[in-house]
Amino acid sequence: MRQITVLGSCGAFPEPGRACSGFAVDWDGYRLVLDLGYATLPRLLAHWPDGALDAIAITHEHPDHCVDLHGLFRMRLYGGAGKPRVPLYCPPGVLDRLQGLEPDVDLTAVFEVHSLPGSYRAGPFELTGVSLPHFVTNAGIRLQADRIALAYTGDTGPDPLLAELGRDADLFIVEATDRPGETQRPARNLMTSAEAGYWARRAGARRLMLTHFWPGNDRAASVAAASAQFDKQVLAAEEDLAVTLGETQRRRH
Template sequence: MPTLTVLGASAAHPVMGEACSGYLIDWDGFRLVLDLGYGTFPRLLSHVPDADIDAVVITHEHPDHCIDVHGLFRFRHYTQPRMSKLPLYCPVGAVDRLNTLEPGIDMRSAFDIYPLPGRYDVGPFELSSVALRHFVPNYGVRLETSTAAVAFTGDTGPHPALADLGHNADLYIVDATDRPGELENTDRNLLTAAEAGIWADRAGAKRLLLTHFWPGNDRSSAASAARKHFGGDVLTAEQDLRIALTPPKDDVKDRRRATSRGHLAD
């Protein structure tokens, strides 16, 4: 059964017992990783010991979302040099930042790099992306098959595109940082858990997965805040949590009818 496994969900930096942002999707044997922040590569190896994955997607260049791509790079470059290049979908800024860690070796020796924003066929998925508000260029990502869709905001402030990104998604992974003082900022670049619930509701998503928790925040309180605005299932991203991605049969039928009428967002 297709699944998503949480590798980590801590914002800004890892905390005791938990890595930063990272998710492993296994769709009938096709393995795709969404973000690889601090501490996520060892977590990936605990689920896939040989790091035999098929694609990596990075939302933005902040190290709590991308730094362990370099660990994956070194693993492939030094341990598995004969492995074929791994497709890496990411903003150009992420590649530039990671290349500064080891200027003598170009990451393109291990990766085929595809820039975001863009639209790509990635194994069983159609990958689309949309620019969202953040301190650096950040691209929300939507992965869609004929029967299911997973959407991920990366880090973002409030933005109208959030409703389209998560439209009818079976699982919508949404920033719920709740950083102290965030609501007082004039330029909002992060979401609260309550806002995550609001945008998941506007998107008509089936399930909401809250993520990117500011260290020290109470996740049960975050879930309660989101549930005040979203009537579907609300989950919190806990390390090693595994979520089934195949929707119920009725949802599949509804999705096929919607697709035939052209109601699914790009």
């Protein structure tokens, strides 16, 4: 099985019945999580009840992308004695932020930390973190295996590096916050759905998934705006949506 499952799709804070940013990747049994924002850990455990992970990649330190990593830390610290440490790929600010929640414990007792941006071998993947503009250090993440690429922006403003991050990706997951007034801000640290479509087209991606929706936004309108810029398949991230990698099929649990 080679698929990615949406754990959460909201930006800033979760809407009822949803969660913030998070994705679970299963590649022939190798399990990797991209981001663990608010309310994603229970959803992760609903899919993988044992909580067994091979790797974690966190794009940046904002809590809507990383706070449930602390819950996973506690689960493994107190309930997983003797288990090997989990490789964690993230910018340094992620551990600094989580350490503030519980300064008397050592996060590296559970996590084997690798700094992003950077390039690493993670199981079957070549994992590459690319620096993209945001309010804090943010690493867009590209996973490549067997000539199939999955790319995820984390949070970002418009930037030419997006075209390289998502170059020929089978699935390009792009933030489409559509925050009111975003395009009028002097420094762009988030994007609109139309911009997501534009950069997916520039990248030559095969499919686009919009995520990080501002709570209350019309997701159908976001898909329509992205589709005006990108003439291939556009998906809206929806909790529990599973997308097969390397194929055009998709399904729900």
